[in-house]
Amino acid sequence: MLIVKWFVIVVVVLVVVAVAVGQLGFLQGTPPTDLGVRDGKLKPPSMTENSVTSQAALYPDHPQRKYADIAPLPVKGEGPATIAQIKAIVEGMDGAKVIKSEPGYLYAQFTTKLMKYVDDVEFWFDPAANVIHVRSASRVGRGDLGVNRKRIEAVRAVLDPPK
Numbered sequence: 001m002l003i004v005k006w007f008v009i010v011v012v013v014l015v016v017v018a019v020a021v022g023q024l025g026f027l028q029g030t031p032p033t034d035l036g037v038r039d040g041k042l043k044p045p046s047m048t049e050n051s052v053t054s055q056a057a058l059y060p061d062h063p064q065r066k067y068a069d070i071a072p073l074p075v076k077g078e079g080p081a082t083i084a085q086i087k088a089i090v091e092g093m094d095g096a097k098v099i100k101s102e103p104g105y106l107y108a109q110f111t112t113k114l115m116k117y118v119d120d121v122e123f124w125f126d127p128a129a130n131v132i133h134v135r136s137a138s139r140v141g142r143g144d145l146g147v148n149r150k151r152i153e154a155v156r157a158v159l160d161p162p163k
Contacts, residue, residue, distance in 0.1 A: 030139065035107060037124050042135040050144040051137030052152055070152055072131035074160050079125030080104055082132055082159070086123050089158045093151070110151065117141070119148060 034043055044059050045051045045068035054072035056065045075082045080103035090096050090108050100107040104125040111118050121136040134155075136148035 031118075032120055032139070035120060035122060037105060040126070040128070042122050042124055042133055043137075045135075046137050048142040050141055050148065051135065052148045053135040053137075054131070054133045055135070070134065070149060071156075072126075072129070072133050073123070073152075073156055075125065075130050075132060076159065079127060079130070079132070083123060083125055085159060086132065086155060089155050090121070093154070119144075119151070121148075121151065 032043070036042075041058060042053060042055055045053050045056055045062055045064045047064065049064060049067045051064070052068050052070040054070055056062070056069040059065055062068070073082070073086070076085060083101075083104060083106050087098060087101055087106050090106070091098060093110070095111045095113065096108050097111070098106065098108045104127075106123040108121045109118050110121060117138065117140060119136060119138050122134065124133045125131075126133050134152050136152050138144045138148065
């Protein structure tokens with residue numbers, strides 16, 4: 001019985017410490033300096049299962065290509081107008097903060113409430129393909145429990161509701 005009591009105490013202390021570390025911002029990760037569009041591409045997928053991108057096919061030998069692959073978003077009317085629609089959708093989502101907004105590009109950060117993890121999310125209007133390419137990636141951790149994919153699909157559901 002004494003062992004169980006100490007085990008419970010240790011687990012509770014570890015949880016409290018982990019939450020405190022998150023609340024103090026130690027789990028936010030380093031902001032990337034290589035985001036944006038370069039040569040018609042967003043940044044490649046992460047090396048671990050914590051990102052999605054509609055440009056995964058551009059990296060056929062990437063170890064996370066299959067996990068990261070997600071369809072681009074459709075353009076509704078004009079590309080810049082679609083980016084503006086996406087911006088409005090993103091601004092209404094929990095934990096979202098728009099960092100950079102241009103007519104053909106949007107960069108936002110999403111911060112979780114409890115642990116303060118930060119994910120970086122990009123939307124880019126590709127005029128040649130007439131689609132909105134996306135990339136959503138966690139800064140820390142080896143997995144994202146599907147959060148990045150769910151986020152992009154939530155944007156898709158509002159932008160282009162199923163018929």
